[in-house]
Amino acid sequence: MSPQDAWWKNATIYQIYPASFKDSNDDGIGDLPGIQSKLDYIQSLGVDAIWLCPMYDSPQYDMGYDIANYEDVYAPYGTVADVEALITSCHDRGLKILLDLVINHTSHLHAWFQESRSSKSSSRRDWYIWRPAKYDADGKRRPPNNWRSMFGGSAWEWDEETQEYYLHLFAVQQPDLNWENPATRAAVYESAMEFWLKKGIDGFRVDTVNMYSKDQSFRDAPVIDCRLEWQPAASLYCNGPRIHEFLKEMGQILLKYNAMTVGELPHTPQVADVLSYVSAQEKKLSMVFQFDIVDIGMGSIRFDTVPRNWTLLDLRMCVGRTQALMDGTTDGWSTTFLENHDQARSISRWGSEASPQLWARSAKMLAMLVASLSGTLFLYQGQEIGMVNVPVEWDISEYKDLDSLNYYKFVQKLTGDDPAALAAAKLALAHLARDHARIPMQWDNTPNAGFTSAAVKPWMRVHDNYPDLNAKRQALDPTSVLSFWRELLQVRRAHPEVFVRGVFTDIDPLNESVFIFEKAAINQKLIVALNFTGSKQPIDLAAWLGSTPYKVLIKNHEEESLDALQAYEGRVYLVNK
Structure with a gap:
C-alpha cells in the first residue's frame, strides 16, 4: 500500500x-x-x-x-x-x-535498569545515561547540568551505590535509555x-x-x-x-x-x-x-x-x-486533535459551561473545528459526549497526576505556602491539569456513572455532573453532542477530499470573535464559520460563499442567517467551485 x-x-x-x-x-x-x-x-x-x-x-x-x-x-x-x-x-x-x-x-524497576545500576562495570551500564557529579567552589556535589525535569526539579538523580547521576527527563522513576x-x-x-x-x-x-x-x-x-x-x-x-x-x-x-x-x-x-x-x-x-x-x-x-x-x-x-x-x-x-490524556478538556478551555445550551453548542462548534481540519482525526474518550474539567471547587486532594502534585508542591516551597500563590496554582490546575482527562468515563446515570459498580470506590472521583452528562442519555437524544459527533464523522468520511486533504486558508485572519476558514480541493471547498464568543456576532457569509451553488453540510443551530452567528454557533458549508 x-x-x-x-x-x-x-x-x-x-x-x-x-x-x-x-x-x-x-x-x-x-x-x-x-x-x-x-x-x-x-x-x-x-x-x-x-x-x-x-x-x-x-x-x-x-x-x-x-x-x-x-x-x-x-x-x-x-x-x-x-x-x-x-x-x-x-x-x-x-x-x-x-x-x-x-x-x-x-521504569527504574525494569530489569535493564536494575542491572545497569548494579555496578559501573555492568554489561548494561551504558544502556542508560550516567554521568559523574560536578562540584562547586565550596566542594558541594552538583548534578551534571542545570536541566529541569518535565515534572519539576533536576533532571538528574544521584545513585549512592555507584556514585553517579542518571538522567530522567520525566519522573525520578523514569530513567532515560541511552539510544x-x-x-x-x-x-x-x-x-x-x-x-x-x-x-x-x-x-x-x-x-x-x-x-x-x-x-x-x-x-x-x-x-x-x-x-x-x-x-x-x-x-x-x-x-x-x-x-x-x-x-x-x-x-x-x-x-x-x-x-x-x-x-x-x-x-x-x-x-x-x-x-x-x-x-x-x-x-x-x-x-x-x-x-x-x-x-x-x-x-x-x-x-x-x-x-x-x-x-x-x-x-x-x-x-x-x-x-x-x-x-x-x-x-x-499530520493530525488534528483537541484532547488527549495529557490535556484538559477542550470545552473548558475554549467553549462554554455557562448553561446547558451553550455547553452543548460550544461542544459541537469545537467538534466542527477539529473535524474540518486536514490530517488524521483523533478523538479522546469522553470528548464525544462533551465531558468537561472537574469542578473548580474540588480539593487538591482529588488530583492524582504526578505533574499536578509536583507543581503544587513546587509553589508551596517557592512561596512558603503563600495562600494567594497556592490559590493561583490551584486555579491553573483546575484549568489545565492532565487529571481532567483521566476521570472515569461517564456511561450512564447510575452511581459511579456506570464506570464501576455502585459499591466500589473508583481510582479517581467521577465528575459530579454524570447524572445529566452521560453516553446512555445522549444515545437516546438525536440532538445530543454524541449524536452530533456520529453525524459529523459520517459527513467527514463522505467528503474526504475537502475535510481530510483540503488546503487550509484563514480567510478573515484579523477577526477576534469568529473563526472563518476555507478548505479547498479541486472541484469543491468548505467554508467553515465558528463563533468563539458567548454573544451574537455579525458576519458577511454571503461574501465568502459567493454566487456558486452551496449547501450546509452540518450546523449546531437551527436558525440560519448569512449576516450573523449566534453564541458559539458553527456551520460547515460545501461550495462547488
Whole structure:
C-alpha cells in the first residue's frame, strides 16, 4: 500500500485511557475486558481504530508511562491474553488497534535498569545515561547540568551505590535509555515493538518521539527563569543530532509489518522540521502530533499562567501552522486533535459551561473545528459526549497526576505556602491539569456513572455532573453532542477530499470573535464559520460563499442567517467551485 492510499489518512482514531474507560471486575480500575465490552459502542461512533494508552507492566508512578516489562501487562488491567483477545475483537469489527510505544525511558524497576545500576562495570551500564557529579567552589556535589525535569526539579538523580547521576527527563522513576548504544536500540525494537507487532497490532503512538537523541555535551540550558534553580532544556534534548538516524532505523522495523505510527512531537514549531519526521520519502513516521493548538495559554512552565490566557488570533495562528504541512506542496502528513490524556478538556478551555445550551453548542462548534481540519482525526474518550474539567471547587486532594502534585508542591516551597500563590496554582490546575482527562468515563446515570459498580470506590472521583452528562442519555437524544459527533464523522468520511486533504486558508485572519476558514480541493471547498464568543456576532457569509451553488453540510443551530452567528454557533458549508 502506498502512503497516498494508506488507511490511516482518512481515519478517525479513538483514544482510550485504560484506567478510566470501563471497569469489568469491580476493583475501581478500568481494564482490558472492560474495553472489549465497549467495542460495539466505539464502532457505533464511526471511527476506524483505537489507540490504547500504556497497558504494560508498571509500578504506575506516571500512569504506565514508566514501564517495568514491555512484554507483560499491568495486572489490574488484565493479561497478555486479554490484549490478544482485544486485537482479535477489533479486527473482527474492522477496527485497527494501536498501542503506546514508550521508549525514551523505562521504569527504574525494569530489569535493564536494575542491572545497569548494579555496578559501573555492568554489561548494561551504558544502556542508560550516567554521568559523574560536578562540584562547586565550596566542594558541594552538583548534578551534571542545570536541566529541569518535565515534572519539576533536576533532571538528574544521584545513585549512592555507584556514585553517579542518571538522567530522567520525566519522573525520578523514569530513567532515560541511552539510544547512542546500538545494543539498547536492538533490545527496544525486539521487546517493545516486535513482541506486539507479531501479535497483530496495526501500529503505535510513539511517546516523546524527538527526545531519543540528546546533545552529548550535556551543557547547561539557558537561564530563562531566574526564579528556578533548574531550567527548561528542550532545545538540548529534543530534535538531537542523531534523531533522524535512529528513527530511520526504527522505520525499517515498522515497514516489515506495514505498521503506522503517530509520533508525539513537542517543541518543534517549524514546518520544515516537522516535515523531516513525516516525509513519506524518508520512511520514518506516518504522522505526528503537533502541540501548537493544545499548548495555547500555557506558561513556560505549564501551569505558570491564568485560565483562558489566549485570544482567537492565537488559536487561528496555531491552526494555520499545524495545517501548513498539508498544503499540497509536501509529502508529509499530520493530525488534528483537541484532547488527549495529557490535556484538559477542550470545552473548558475554549467553549462554554455557562448553561446547558451553550455547553452543548460550544461542544459541537469545537467538534466542527477539529473535524474540518486536514490530517488524521483523533478523538479522546469522553470528548464525544462533551465531558468537561472537574469542578473548580474540588480539593487538591482529588488530583492524582504526578505533574499536578509536583507543581503544587513546587509553589508551596517557592512561596512558603503563600495562600494567594497556592490559590493561583490551584486555579491553573483546575484549568489545565492532565487529571481532567483521566476521570472515569461517564456511561450512564447510575452511581459511579456506570464506570464501576455502585459499591466500589473508583481510582479517581467521577465528575459530579454524570447524572445529566452521560453516553446512555445522549444515545437516546438525536440532538445530543454524541449524536452530533456520529453525524459529523459520517459527513467527514463522505467528503474526504475537502475535510481530510483540503488546503487550509484563514480567510478573515484579523477577526477576534469568529473563526472563518476555507478548505479547498479541486472541484469543491468548505467554508467553515465558528463563533468563539458567548454573544451574537455579525458576519458577511454571503461574501465568502459567493454566487456558486452551496449547501450546509452540518450546523449546531437551527436558525440560519448569512449576516450573523449566534453564541458559539458553527456551520460547515460545501461550495462547488
